């Protein structure tokens with residue numbers, strides 16, 4: 001009997017309570033503690049969305065749903081593992097568990113659709129380095145899955161659904177957004193920006209959108225330039241062009257978490273309100289089985305065709 005294929009599902013992770021915000025934030029900052037002011041500001045944002053982010057439960061539900069689909073599809077037997085970038089159980093813990101369980105071959109996937117060396121690449125590097133140190137398992141990675149047909153189907157449906165909530169769907173502007181990254185990613189041949197345009201353009205083509213644009217959200221305050229334009233500035237310039245309705249599609253994220261529940265639902269909606277713009281956000285994918293099918297398909301393809309690293 002062959003051993004099951006290990007499937008490592010990697011996600012950002014979120015603090016389980018407000019006490020964990022400091023170690024979490026310190027981990028995000030590569031071990032440098034935030035200032036009291038930065039910490040207080042982050043705690044304030046978590047409090048504004050109810051004290052904790054629902055991301056822990058959503059990630060778990062995504063992994064469970066994916067497991068069901070993989071067990072039911074008649075393919076090779078799989079064992080799923082969940083590892084987080086910034087909170088326990090960490091990616092390192094999950095890979096260690098895979099090794100202990102005797103998993104020799106694995107597929108790794110990150111719950112973010114578009115690849116950047118700085119985001120998805122960093123998850124993969126952590127998994128690979130841990131596996132190399134232990135002596136296994138061997139990994140194949142789904143580097144990106146933004147053009148998986150099932151993902152585009154759901155994304156298109158979500159944008160269409162949000163447009164229908166507008167008074168005049170034909171005049172509404174769809175703003176696709178993703179997490180900003182430091183501008184220095186442009187100095188290498190990083191696919192992040194191109195991939196965001198690729199998936200957004202495909203949705204626009206399918207819906208025959210006349211008005212859409214791309215924006216960045218949730219940029220860090222690190223003193224270096226980040227990719228722009230920021231979504232809040234985009235709202236301001238749309239106002240000047242006389243736009244009255246905007247559909248915000250945070251296509252770089254797949255769950256309801258701080259960047260969506262605070263940065264869009266509270267911050268962007270507040271700015272939109274001040275500008276007199278009606279802002280409708282598309283629903284996130286969360287554990288919708290239609291969406292998880294896209295991940296399942298990407299994993300099965302990678303199992304057959306991905307490069308072993």
Ligand SMILES: CC1=C(CCC(=O)O)c2cc3nc(cc4[nH]c(cc5[nH]c(cc1n2)c(C)c5CCC(=O)O)c(CCC(=O)O)c4C)C(CCC(=O)O)=C3C
Pocket residue numbers: 012013014015025028029042053054055111112119120179180181182219220221222252256257258259
């Ligand atoms: C590309 C990218 C994604 C998308 C891809 C992926 O999913 O990987 C993502 C997702 C997420 N980011 C998240 C949370 C945070 N990210 C931060 C800070 C940062 N993110 C960055 C990048 C990304 N982040 C970067 C370059 C920094 C600056 C680091 C520095 O300072 O050098 C900070 C610090 C404070 C702040 O900046 O707000 C927080 C709290 C949560 C969880 C939300 C929740 O808890 O519900 C999620 C899903």
Ligand SMILES: [Fe+2]
Pocket residue numbers: none
């Ligand atoms: Fe982040």
